[in-house]
Amino acid sequence: MTKLATSVVFKLNNGKTIPALGLGTVPSGDPKHVKDQVITAVKAGYRHIDTAWYYGTEEYIGEALKELFDEGVVKREDIFVTTKVWPSFWHNPAKSVDISLERLGLDYVDLVLQHWPIALHGDENGEPPAPKDKDGNLIYEDDPITGEKYIQSYNKLEDLVETSKTKSIGISNYSIPKYKRLLPHIKKHKPVLNQIEYHPHLPQRELVEYFQHQGILISAYSPVGSNGAPVIKIPLVQELAKKYDVTPNEILSAYHILEGRIVLPRSSNLERIKTIVRLPELSKTELEELYQIGVKDPQRYINDPWGYGLGFRWWKGDTLTKVFD
Numbered sequence: 001m002t003k004l005a006t007s008v009v010f011k012l013n014n015g016k017t018i019p020a021l022g023l024g025t026v027p028s029g030d031p032k033h034v035k036d037q038v039i040t041a042v043k044a045g046y047r048h049i050d051t052a053w054y055y056g057t058e059e060y061i062g063e064a065l066k067e068l069f070d071e072g073v074v075k076r077e078d079i080f081v082t083t084k085v086w087p088s089f090w091h092n093p094a095k096s097v098d099i100s101l102e103r104l105g106l107d108y109v110d111l112v113l114q115h116w117p118i119a120l121h122g123d124e125n126g127e128p129p130a131p132k133d134k135d136g137n138l139i140y141e142d143d144p145i146t147g148e149k150y151i152q153s154y155n156k157l158e159d160l161v162e163t164s165k166t167k168s169i170g171i172s173n174y175s176i177p178k179y180k181r182l183l184p185h186i187k188k189h190k191p192v193l194n195q196i197e198y199h200p201h202l203p204q205r206e207l208v209e210y211f212q213h214q215g216i217l218i219s220a221y222s223p224v225g226s227n228g229a230p231v232i233k234i235p236l237v238q239e240l241a242k243k244y245d246v247t248p249n250e251i252l253s254a255y256h257i258l259e260g261r262i263v264l265p266r267s268s269n270l271e272r273i274k275t276i277v278r279l280p281e282l283s284k285t286e287l288e289e290l291y292q293i294g295v296k297d298p299q300r301y302i303n304d305p306w307g308y309g310l311g312f313r314w315w316k317g318d319t320l321t322k323v324f325d
């Protein structure tokens with residue numbers, strides 16, 4: 001019988017555990033629909049929900065969790081909830097987390113991530129999330145390459161671990177150079193994971209090996225390449241789905257889970273959510289063949305302008321990152 005992805009948990013560097021399969025909650029259209037997505041996922045066995053202040057879905061996740069708790073489907077301690085602090089809230093992550101907790105209707109989250117290692121110019125409520133000048137350029141609080149406010153922001157997140165509001169903290173969209181600059185300034189709490197775009201079209205072994213060496217897990221976002229699911233179309237993914245009699249989505253989740261990475265699929269299709277739970281046991285050779293697809297033909301699908309200058313490879317439109325070997 002095929003194993004279940006929903007039963008795999010990984011150990012974090014602070015001794016806590018995290019379910020390997022997490023539900024992504026960026027809304028497709030009306031964020032209210034996320035409530036049913038969460039209920040469906042939890043009933044299908046997911047125990048990990050990935051959200052963010054920025055997504056505007058926390059309120060509906062809160063409604064879903066309340067219903068699931070009230071009906072006795074799960075208890076609070078059975079579910080791992082991640083939220084994130086957006087760079088326009090860099091100056092007051094504690095306030096951002098308070099807002100998230102209120103929207104989620106929870107006393108604590110399991111994990112708070114620094115969403116991006118930059119500081120954007122936001123007011124006391126983090127608004128606007130993407131401030132622009134009259135020419136349409138992002139307004140940063142300091143230089144996105146040399147600035148250090150993102151480090152101060154991480155240090156403030158560390159203070160949060162000392163409260164009861166989060167069990168762990170982590171990072172997202174950190175390249176190796178950005179993390180190397182943070183590292184000497186970490187006071188006490190290392191990030192438990194780094195959440196980045198990752199799928200067979202975006203091979204990042206160097207990044208993964210670096211973070212593994214630091215004891216930091218990788219959490220893979222956009223596992224099918226986001227809207228339109230371009231990664232699903234890779235012939236090898238289709239072939240493996242047939243061979244193992246699972247969905248292509250399950251092949252793409254297994255690609256991460258079997259190599260120790262967390263994976264965060266998202267879907268507005270409730271049937272699809274229910275059928276991303278099996279864990280086909282791909283061989284080492286098949287995992288390597290999937291990896292080689294991106295070595296030959298690298299594609300990044302999330303190319304947000306706030307990613308410019310962070311030092312990632314293949315970031316379309318990035319005029320700030322200067323060189324790669």
Ligand SMILES: NC(=O)c1ccc[n+]([C@@H]2O[C@H](COP(=O)([O-])OP(=O)(O)OC[C@H]3O[C@@H](n4cnc5c(N)ncnc54)[C@H](OP(=O)(O)O)[C@@H]3O)[C@@H](O)[C@H]2O)c1
Pocket residue numbers: 023024025026028050051115172173195196220221222223224225226227228229232248249264265266267268269272302
């Ligand atoms: N930290 C960050 O900066 C960051 C950035 C991006 C994402 N994330 C997290 O990662 C999660 C997942 O990433 P993502 O939202 O970019 O997406 P994803 O899971 O790679 O892609 C989801 C999209 O693919 C479609 N899809 C999935 N399977 C399909 C199939 N078999 N056939 C056709 N279409 C299919 C879905 O459509 P349907 O709705 O029709 O299924 C949806 O539009 C997010 O929700 C979020 O929680 C984090």
